[in-house]
Amino acid sequence: MLARERALEMALAEAGKHVHEQGGANTGPRVKEYQAATSLGGTGWAWCDAFCDFCFAEAGRPLEELKRSAGVELSYELAKAKGWVVSSPARGDLVCFQWDSGPLDHIGFVLQPMPDGSIKTVEGNTSAMPGEGFGQGEGDGVYVKIRPRKVCAAFVRVPGDVADPQPAPGYDDWAKWVQGGRKGKRPAVPAKVPVDWWAKLGEHLHPKPEVEAPHTAHEPVPAHA
Secondary structure, eight states, rough: OOOOHHHHHHHHHHHHHTBBSSSSSTSHHHHHHHHSSSSSSSSSSSSSHHHHHHHHHHOOOOGGTTTTOOOOHHHHHHHHHHOOOEOOOTTTTEEEEEESSSSEEEEEEEEEOOTOOOOEEEEEEEEEEEOOSSSGGSOSSEEEEEEGGGEEEEEEEEOOBBOOOOOOOOHHHHHHHHHTSSSSOSSSOOSOOOOHHHHHHHHHSSSOHHHHHOOTOOOOTTOOO
């Protein structure tokens, strides 16, 4: 499967866990794991880019080409040099935000381009509230958001594929039981069903069409769109 699709699944799983900071700003058990996925180390610093690094690392595709940077501007510049910057967003792309002018401010994942031009996203180090100001890049958790197109300054498409996730033993029995209306005895599977199982079942029941946006991976856009 596409590495960016798998990384997006990881991001959605983190949002589903309602991950948030604990013990102070820009820190906490899970936030420290995000930060450890970068080349910076330590804790206590803005972690939106670290969240993206973590998700790609968990997907089996560490962003070594971007030096596992914890800085949005550096990640963008390295991606641009690699020809990864694209003009039209697609599911799984990274989206770089700019609230007004100057360096890029924030980064997250594209979940879905919306018909009105806005972008549905999954982001770390943001807030649950809507908005487009600086506070949106210094929030307390991982959230699914809707962003206006005007603050989406650049899109980065990470290339590559990773192996499809393999559900743990017991998935097939559980999937048959769910599709059969949960009739009869529940299979001997974990009480808390793994996220991968739901994702795999969803793909089986509602396969995603193989549709790409009409652009190439060599259409750079300026950092200050």
